Amino acid sequence: MARARLPSRIGRQRGAMSVTMLLLMIGLVAMLGLVEIGYLYWAKRDAQKVADLSAIAGAQRLDLCNTSYSNNTAARINAEKDNAFPGQLEIHCGNWNAVHAAADHFVQGVSEGNPLNAVRVIASRSVIPFFGQNESLPTVTAQAVAKRSAPSAVFSVGSQLLRINGDTPLGNVLKLVGVDLNATTVLGYDGLANAHITPGGLLEALGIPVDANISIGDFNALLAANKVSLGSLLDASASVLARSGVTDIDLKALRDALGLELSLDDLAVQLGSDDGSSGLFAKIIAPDGSASSALQADVNLLDLITTGITIASDGRGVAVNNLNLLGLVQVKAGVVEPPSIAIGGVGARAYNAQVRLFANIDTNNIPAVGGLLGLLGTRLNLPLHVDVTNAMGTLTSLQCSSSPPTATIQVDASVLRACVGKVGDADRFSKTNVCDAGLQNEQLLTLLGIPLINNQIKVNALADQQSITLAAGETGSTQINKLALGNTVSELTTQLLNVLSGMLNPRGNGLSTSDTAYQLAERYLLAGSNSNGTYNIERTITLLEHGSKDLGIEKLGSWQIKKGVPEPCVLGLFNCFRDGTVWEGFRATVTGQGSGLLPGLLGTLLGGLVVERCNSVVGSLDYKNCAKRNLASYIQTNTEEGFLDQFNGGGVTAPGNEEIACTGILCIVLKGPLDLLKPLLNNIGSLLSDLLANLLGLELGRTDVHVQSIQCGGAQLVY
Numbered sequence: 001m002a003r004a005r006l007p008s009r010i011g012r013q014r015g016a017m018s019v020t021m022l023l024l025m026i027g028l029v030a031m032l033g034l035v036e037i038g039y040l041y042w043a044k045r046d047a048q049k050v051a052d053l054s055a056i057a058g059a060q061r062l063d064l065c066n067t068s069y070s071n072n073t074a075a076r077i078n079a080e081k082d083n084a085f086p087g088q089l090e091i092h093c094g095n096w097n098a099v100h101a102a103a104d105h106f107v108q109g110v111s112e113g114n115p116l117n118a119v120r121v122i123a124s125r126s127v128i129p130f131f132g133q134n135e136s137l138p139t140v141t142a143q144a145v146a147k148r149s150a151p152s153a154v155f156s157v158g159s160q161l162l163r164i165n166g167d168t169p170l171g172n173v174l175k176l177v178g179v180d181l182n183a184t185t186v187l188g189y190d191g192l193a194n195a196h197i198t199p200g201g202l203l204e205a206l207g208i209p210v211d212a213n214i215s216i217g218d219f220n221a222l223l224a225a226n227k228v229s230l231g232s233l234l235d236a237s238a239s240v241l242a243r244s245g246v247t248d249i250d251l252k253a254l255r256d257a258l259g260l261e262l263s264l265d266d267l268a269v270q271l272g273s274d275d276g277s278s279g280l281f282a283k284i285i286a287p288d289g290s291a292s293s294a295l296q297a298d299v300n301l302l303d304l305i306t307t308g309i310t311i312a313s314d315g316r317g318v319a320v321n322n323l324n325l326l327g328l329v330q331v332k333a334g335v336v337e338p339p340s341i342a343i344g345g346v347g348a349r350a351y352n353a354q355v356r357l358f359a360n361i362d363t364n365n366i367p368a369v370g371g372l373l374g375l376l377g378t379r380l381n382l383p384l385h386v387d388v389t390n391a392m393g394t395l396t397s398l399q400c401s402s403s404p405p406t407a408t409i410q411v412d413a414s415v416l417r418a419c420v421g422k423v424g425d426a427d428r429f430s431k432t433n434v435c436d437a438g439l440q441n442e443q444l445l446t447l448l449g450i451p452l453i454n455n456q457i458k459v460n461a462l463a464d465q466q467s468i469t470l471a472a473g474e475t476g477s478t479q480i481n482k483l484a485l486g487n488t489v490s491e492l493t494t495q496l497l498n499v500l501s502g503m504l505n506p507r508g509n510g511l512s513t514s515d516t517a518y519q520l521a522e523r524y525l526l527a528g529s530n531s532n533g534t535y536n537i538e539r540t541i542t543l544l545e546h547g548s549k550d551l552g553i554e555k556l557g558s559w560q561i562k563k564g565v566p567e568p569c570v571l572g573l574f575n576c577f578r579d580g581t582v583w584e585g586f587r588a589t590v591t592g593q594g595s596g597l598l599p600g601l602l603g604t605l606l607g608g609l610v611v612e613r614c615n616s617v618v619g620s621l622d623y624k625n626c627a628k629r630n631l632a633s634y635i636q637t638n639t640e641e642g643f644l645d646q647f648n649g650g651g652v653t654a655p656g657n658e659e660i661a662c663t664g665i666l667c668i669v670l671k672g673p674l675d676l677l678k679p680l681l682n683n684i685g686s687l688l689s690d691l692l693a694n695l696l697g698l699e700l701g702r703t704d705v706h707v708q709s710i711q712c713g714g715a716q717l718v719y
Contacts, residue, residue: 040140043127047087048142051123052717054079055146058091058119059715062148065093065116069109072119079123087125087140094118096147096718098213098290104719105213106145118147118718145719149293150286150345151398153407153472154708156303158339159352159391159701196709197240197304199281199343200295205236210295213718219291220283223272230312231264233280237301267312278337280308282351285344285395292716294343298709303341310353311338330360334429336387341708346395352703354390358383358428377449383442385434387417391703396467400712404471407707411478414463415701420444421456435460457495461488462701470707481701483689486681520556521631525624527551535627537590541583558583561637586634590614590627 058064058075065072071091079085094108096118110116124141203210206228210219228236270279284294323331335353342350361382364370373379391413399406419435422442427434435458445453466478527548528540547555558581565580566588591614614626689700 040127040138043125043140044142047085047123047125047140048144050079050083050085051121051142051144052146053083054085054089054091054123055119055121055144056715056717058093058121059117059146059148060713062093062116062119065119069093069116075119075121079121085123085125087123090120090122090124092120094120096145098215104143104145106719117150118145120145120719143719144717146715147290147292147718149711149714149716151400151405151710151712152286152293152297152343152345153348153395153398153710154297154299154341154343155348155350155393155395155407155409156300156307156339156341156706156708157350157352157391157393157409157411158704158706159389159413195241195301196298197237197301198296199299201240201243202236202299202304203295205239206232210291214291216284216286216291216294219294220272220274223281223284224270224274224277224279226271227268228271229265230267230269230308233269233308234264234305237305241301269308269312273340278311278340278351280304280311280341282340282342282349284342285346285348292718293711293714297343297711299341299343300706300708303706303708307339307341330362330365331357332428333357336429337390342393342395344395346397348395350393352391352393355388356429356434357386357388359386360384377446379443379446381442381444382420383422385419385421385423385428385439387414387433387435389701390414390417393703393705398710398712399469400710405710405712406469406471407710408467408469409705409707410465410467411703411705412463412465413478413481413701413703414460415481416461417459417463418461419456419458421458459488459492459495461491463487464701466703468705470705472707472710475704475706477705478703480689482682483685483700484682485685486678489681490678517632517635518628520635521628524553525627525631527553535590535624537587537627540631541587544583556635556638559638561585561634564634564637582634582637586631589630 054075057078058072061072061074064074069092072093075091076089079089092106092108093110093116094106095110095114095116096104096106097114098105100107104120106118106120107114108120120143122141122143124139126139200210206226208222208226210222214222270277272281273279273283284291286294321332334356336356337351337354339352340350342348359382361380361384362370363373363378363380366373391411393409393411395407396410397408399408417433417435419439420442422440423434423438427438439456439458441454441456443451443454445451462481462483464478464481464484468476468478470476524540524543525535528536528543530536543551543553544556545558547553560579561582562579563577564582564585565578566585567578614623614630
C-alpha cells in the first residue's frame with residue numbers, strides 16, 4: 001500500500017533567509033549610522049578643543065594681534081601647527097565684557113572704554129563620510145572666547161610703632177647678662193605659612209554661590225554683605241585644604257586653642273569692605289571689571305586666619321572706653337580699622353590697624369573750678385583727636401616682564417596725626433580720617449565772654465612715604481621713620497599762626513560773602529597768579545575787567561562804589577574813604593596803596609564795606625584767604641539784578657585748600673626762621689632715628705609688606 005506524500009519542508013520555508021538578511025542589513029546600517037554620528041560628535045569635540053586652545057594661546061599673546069584685529073599669530077600657530085587642524089579659522093581680537101549685549105559678550109576691535117583683552121576663535125571643518133558620498137553631512141563649527149586676566153597681586157601690610165632689634169651694641173651687652181631682645185616667640189602651626197587657598201574655594205566651602213562672570217562691583221558688594229563666624233571660617237579653610245590634597249596641616253589644633261579664649265561660633269567676620277566698614281578682604285580692584293581673576297587668586301592661609309581673628313575680636317587690640325583724668329581730660333581710644341588683605345590690580349589697597357585716641361580737654365568739667373570759670377565767661381575746650389601708627393599699602397605697578405614677576409607697593413605710614421576741632425560722635429571712631437574733611441571749627445577759647453578762638457588745628461606729624469618691590473612669597477620692611485621734626489614744627493607753627501590770625505582779625509564780624517562770589521574770587525586770583533603760586537593783584541584786576549579767551553575767563557567789567565576807596569588823611573595817619581571804581585578799592589585793601597600809616601600796620605574795616613586790611617600785621621598772617629574774602633565782598637557790590645546768578649554752575653571752581661601765605665611782621669619774626677631751621681631740624685630727627693636704631697635697637701615706624709601671590713598674563717575661557 002503506497003504512502004501519501006508529505007509537503008516539502010523546504011517549500012514551506014521559502015523566503016525565510018530574505019527576512020533574516022533584511023534584519024541583518026538594517027542592523028548593519030544602524031551600526032554604520034551610529035559610527036557616523038559618533039564620528040560627527042568626535043569632529044565637533046575636536047574642533048571645540050582646537051578653538052579653546054587656540055583662543056587661550058591668543059589671549060596670552062595679545063601683542064601678536066594684527067592692526068585690523070582680524071588675526072592673532074599665536075592663536076593661528078596653535079591651531080594649524082600644534083594641533084594640525086585641517087579646517088578654516090576665523091580669529092578676531094577685541095574686548096570681552098559681561099555688559100556687552102552679544103551672546104558671547106565679545107566686541108571685535110578696540111575703542112575708548114573697550115581695551116584689548118580677548119581673542120575669539122571660530123573653527124569650522126567639513127566632515128568626510130566613512131561610507132560613500134554623503135553630501136548631507138554638516139560642516140562642524142566650534143567657537144571659543146578667551147580673556148586675558150589683568151595682572152594682579154595679593155598682599156597685606158602690618159604697621160609697627162616700635163620694633164626691637166637685638167643685634168645692636170646695647171642688645172649684645174644685654175645678652176651677656178641673659179637678656180635677649182630677639183627672643184620673641186610667635187605661636188605657629190606647621191605648614192600654615194606656606195599653605196594657600198583661593199577666595200573662590202573659600203566661598204564655595206562657606207556655601208556662598210558665586211557666578212564665574214560676576215562683575216567686580218557685584219563681587220565687592222557680595223563680600224561686604226556676608227558675615228560668617230570665625231569657627232565657620234576655620235572649618236571652611238580646613239575643608240578647602242582637604243579637597244586640595246593638603247594633609248599635613250591640622251587646623252583642629254588651632255581651633256581648639258582659640259576656643260579656650262574665644263567663642264568661635266559667636267564671633268562674626270565680615271568678608272568684604274565697603275565705604276562704611278572694613279572686612280577680611282579690602283575693596284578689590286579689577287582693571288577689567290571682572291572678578292574672575294580675584295576668585296582664583298592665591299591667598300596665604302596664615303595671613304587670612306590671623307586677619308580673621310583680629311576682625312572677629314572687633315579689631316580691639318587697644319580699647320579704652322572712658323578714662324577720666326582729674327575731671328579735666330576724658331580719654332577714649334580704640335582701633336579704628338582692622339588689617340585687611342588686598343586683592344587686585346594697580347590701585348588695590350591694604351590697610352592696617354590705626355589706633356585713634358580722643359581726649360576731650362574741657363575746663364567746664366573741672367569740679368568747682370569749672371563752675372567759677374563759667375560764671376566769668378571763660379572756657380578752654382580742646383577736643384583732641386590723635387591717630388597713631390597707621391599704614392596703607394597701595395599697589396602702584398606690576399613688573400610682569402621680570403623674572404620672577406614683582407610688585408611695587410607704596411606705603412603711606414604715619415607715627416602721629418593729630419587735630420583739634422569738632423567731629424560728630426558717629427565719625428569719632430569710624431575709619432574715616434577725621435583730621436581731613438570731617439573736621440569742623442570749634443569754639444576753642446572763650447575769655448570773659450568774648451569768643452577769642454573759633455578754629456581748628458591739624459598736624460600730620462612724622463609722616464613717611466616709601467615704596468618697596470617684592471616677588472611673590474617675599475616679605476619686606478620699609479626703612480625706619482626719619483623723624484622729620486622740621487616739617488612737623490613748621491606745620492604746627494603754620495597752624496598756630498592761622499589760629500592767631502583768626503583770633504585777632506576782624507573777619508567774620510559781619511563779613512558776608514556768598515558761595516558764588518567766593519568761588520569767583522578764587523577763580524580769578526588763581527588765574528592771575530604768578531608761576532610760584534603767589535597772587536598777582538594787577539594781573540587779577542586785568543582779568544576782572546577784561547577777561548581772557550585763552551583762559552576761558554569772562555570779564556566782570558567795572559563799576560563805581562560809594563565810600564569804598566581808602567585815602568590817607570589827618571596828617572597821613574588815618575584813612576578817609578572816597579567814591580571810586582570797585583577795583584581801586586580792592587587794590588588798596590590788598591596792597592596798602594593809598595592807605596594811611598596806622599591802618600596799614602594794624603588793620604581796619606572800610607567805611608562802606610566789611611573787608612580786611614590784608615597788608616596789616618595781623619591780616620598778612622592769612623594773606624591769601626584775606627584777598628579772597630575782600631575780592632568776594634567787592635564783587636557783591638554790583639547791584640545789577642541777576643549779576644551773580646549768571647555765574648552759578650559751570651565754570652566756577654570750588655574753594656581749594658591752599659597753604660597759608662603770610663608776608664607780615666609776625667610771619668617774618670616767627671615763621672621765617674623756622675623755614676631756615678627746617679632742614680636742620682629734619683637732619684636732627686634723622687640722626688636721632690639712626691641713633692635709636694643702631695645703638696639701642698629701637699626701630700621706629702617700620703611697616704612690613706607681604707606679597708602673597710602675583711598673577712601675570714593668565715588667560716581663561718569665558719565662552
